[in-house]
Amino acid sequence: MTSTADLSSTSDLTGTATARHRPGGTAGIIARYAGWDLRRNIRMFESTFFIIMLPAALYLVFGAMSGFGDLPVGHGNVAAYSMVSIALYGAVTAMTAIAGSAAIERQRGWGRQLGLTNLSGAGYLTGKTLVGLGMAVLPIVVVFVVGAVTGARFDQPWRWGLSGALILLGALPFALYGLAAALLFRSEAAISAASGLMVVLAFFGNLFVPLSGVLLDIARFTPLYGSAALARWPMLGGEVIDVGAGAQHDPLWWVLANVVTWTVIFGLLCAGGARRRTGRA
Amino acid sequence: MTETSIPARAAPAIRTHDLARHFGAVPAVDGIDLQIDRGEIVALLGPNGAGKTTLLDLVLGFTAPSAGTVSVLGRQPRRAVAAGAVGAVLQTDGLLHDLTVRETVAMIAACQRHHLPVAEVLERAGISAIAGRKVNKCSGGEQQRLRFALALLTEPDLMLLDEPTAGMDVRARTEFWAAMHAEAERGRTIVFATHYLQEAADFADRIVLLGAGRVLVDGTVAEVTARGRRTLSCDWLAAEAPARFADRTGLADPPQIEDGRVRFTTQRTDALARTILTEELGRNLEVTAASLDEVFLDLTSEPTGPRTTEPAGV
Numbered sequence: 001m002t003s004t005a006d007l008s009s010t011s012d013l014t015g016t017a018t019a020r021h022r023p024g025g026t027a028g029i030i031a032r033y034a035g036w037d038l039r040r041n042i043r044m045f046e047s048t049f050f051i052i053m054l055p056a057a058l059y060l061v062f063g064a065m066s067g068f069g070d071l072p073v074g075h076g077n078v079a080a081y082s083m084v085s086i087a088l089y090g091a092v093t094a095m096t097a098i099a100g101s102a103a104i105e106r107q108r109g110w111g112r113q114l115g116l117t118n119l120s121g122a123g124y125l126t127g128k129t130l131v132g133l134g135m136a137v138l139p140i141v142v143v144f145v146v147g148a149v150t151g152a153r154f155d156q157p158w159r160w161g162l163s164g165a166l167i168l169l170g171a172l173p174f175a176l177y178g179l180a181a182a183l184l185f186r187s188e189a190a191i192s193a194a195s196g197l198m199v200v201l202a203f204f205g206n207l208f209v210p211l212s213g214v215l216l217d218i219a220r221f222t223p224l225y226g227s228a229a230l231a232r233w234p235m236l237g238g239e240v241i242d243v244g245a246g247a248q249h250d251p252l253w254w255v256l257a258n259v260v261t262w263t264v265i266f267g268l269l270c271a272g273g274a275r276r277r278t279g280r281a
Numbered sequence: 282m283t284e285t286s287i288p289a290r291a292a293p294a295i296r297t298h299d300l301a302r303h304f305g306a307v308p309a310v311d312g313i314d315l316q317i318d319r320g321e322i323v324a325l326l327g328p329n330g331a332g333k334t335t336l337l338d339l340v341l342g343f344t345a346p347s348a349g350t351v352s353v354l355g356r357q358p359r360r361a362v363a364a365g366a367v368g369a370v371l372q373t374d375g376l377l378h379d380l381t382v383r384e385t386v387a388m389i390a391a392c393q394r395h396h397l398p399v400a401e402v403l404e405r406a407g408i409s410a411i412a413g414r415k416v417n418k419c420s421g422g423e424q425q426r427l428r429f430a431l432a433l434l435t436e437p438d439l440m441l442l443d444e445p446t447a448g449m450d451v452r453a454r455t456e457f458w459a460a461m462h463a464e465a466e467r468g469r470t471i472v473f474a475t476h477y478l479q480e481a482a483d484f485a486d487r488i489v490l491l492g493a494g495r496v497l498v499d500g501t502v503a504e505v506t507a508r509g510r511r512t513l514s515c516d517w518l519a520a521e522a523p524a525r526f527a528d529r530t531g532l533a534d535p536p537q538i539e540d541g542r543v544r545f546t547t548q549r550t551d552a553l554a555r556t557i558l559t560e561e562l563g564r565n566l567e568v569t570a571a572s573l574d575e576v577f578l579d580l581t582s583e584p585t586g587p588r589t590t591e592p593a594g595v
Binding site (some may be wrong): 029032033035036037040043044105108109110112113114115116117118119 | 341343362363365367368369371373374375376377379384387388389391392393394428431432
């Protein structure tokens with residue numbers, strides 16, 4: 001192991017530190033823990049590959065290399081449409097993976113280890129949410145940068161920022177999705193399965209290819225559809241790209257109702273999973 | 282910090298009163314009164330399911346009592362833990378395998394308000410040399426010492442260890458206890474649960490033997506072994522059969538005859554020796570005290586409730 005791969009060599013926490021008192025209260029502890037955990041997750045090849053590299057590659061295949069990339073769509077072009085879709089896919093994958101692994105970690109005894117520190121259970125949850133957001137930001141930034149240099153275009157610069165922010169917001173409910181999978185099935189295989197299922201949800205969420213007809217009717221009820229429509233709002237304002245039937249429109253209330261409903265469903269699944277935890281685990 | 286003021290300092294390390302913890306209908310800890318003073322080194326002995334881990338969980342505040350009370354260094358368990366006054370080496374995995382040894386200590390240190398420098402803790406736990414090694418490349422003994430390092434971070438007054446040397450080879454075990462000795466000399470109170478009786482005998486000042494969630498015996502190693510039955514063996518001279526003699530003198534267990542020597546097992550070896558010598562029934566008497574193992578087996582295999590032995594079939 002080289003010293004550059006050693007996280008602590010870049011930290012002020014080790015080696016020469018002689019001060020025993022750490023500044024900052026609860027917030028400081030949460031921030032330090034989240035910082036450590038974020039670096040740890042970025043260093044893990046499996047997570048960075050699936051969360052950052054894969055979405056970037058998918059965008060290059062579906063977006064940048066498509067012949068229609070420069071066709072105008074709403075307030076942008078087809079390349080930007082693909083870019084937003086794929087960035088959302090990356091962000092929800094990140095959220096699912098981080099939330100799921102957090103639950104598994106806790107069950108494996110790390111929770112008890114932390115239970116002997118000043119990081120509370122709520123603090124751990126907050127820290128992990130920050131890590132999830134941090135990891136979700138990575139594919140958004142990377143895919144957006146790749147998009148920017150390969151022809152993705154918005155009419156105004158602010159639409160880039162707003163799209164990115166809405167992707168992040170739309171990815172949040174999927175923290176509950178990953179957590180539910182971990183709490184209900186309690187294994188790393190369950191987290192992999194949940195991430196794998198994300199491909200199906202992304203297909204039905206209208207992220208990979210524009211759906212039409214019956215598939216589109218079904219898609220409107222699936223969990224990623226709401227987040228996808230929300231992320232595209234700055235570009236399309238609810239307009240649906242339907243190759244078969246021409247222009248369609250989703251009202252904002254439907255999009256929000258989809259997001260809220262699935263957030264509640266995932267939340268209830270988490271509560272059910274948490275209740276199943278018994279004994280002295 | 283007012284939390285470590287005079288009254289807290291005078292309080293015992295652990296005090297429980299009628300402490301109980303039930304899981305459903307199953308009593309894991311079933312009414313324990315225990316006081317462990319500061320500076321004591323106490324071994325919690327007992328077979329699996331005796332309640333050792335649950336008792337430690339109660340002391341750490343990981344689980345709440347079903348009945349009774351527990352105070353740690355004069356405080357509620359969670360407060361004592363939050364103040365960094367309690368360190369623990371737990372039985373559960375509790376390590377992130379992708380981190381290095383040093384990173385693990387630094388990450389847990391980041392979650393503590395006060396702690397010793399990471400390098401010093403690594404040194405004391407004897408893992409400075411493997412600080413850059415990934416946790417999943419560490420042996421069981423090395424991982425255990427890492428957990429020990431994490432427990433040392435806050436310089437706790439009370440250190441709890443749940444089967445700390447499980448899975449260690451002899452050398453690792455010796456080194457681990459050497460490190461623990463050094464910590465004990467700093468005046469820490471150390472309470473450890475173990476299966477290894479020899480470890481308890483070698484390291485602890487006091488042994489608390491648990492069975493079925495209760496304290497069976499509590500005392501020094503000498504006191505505990507004294508409670509066991511001794512064995513008297515001799516060359517038998519009398520015409521009277523040893524079994525008949527045992528019957529006549531009211532010994533509960535029948536004597537065993539081995540290589541021409543007769544062995545009686547009883548708590549009253551002095552009286553027995555006197556009878557044998559005055560009646561000239563035997564010679565070359567030898568009395569041996571029960572080993573800790575024998576006491577352990579004896580006490581923990583005793584039925585807890587009244588039970589009648591039924592003559593099976595005969």
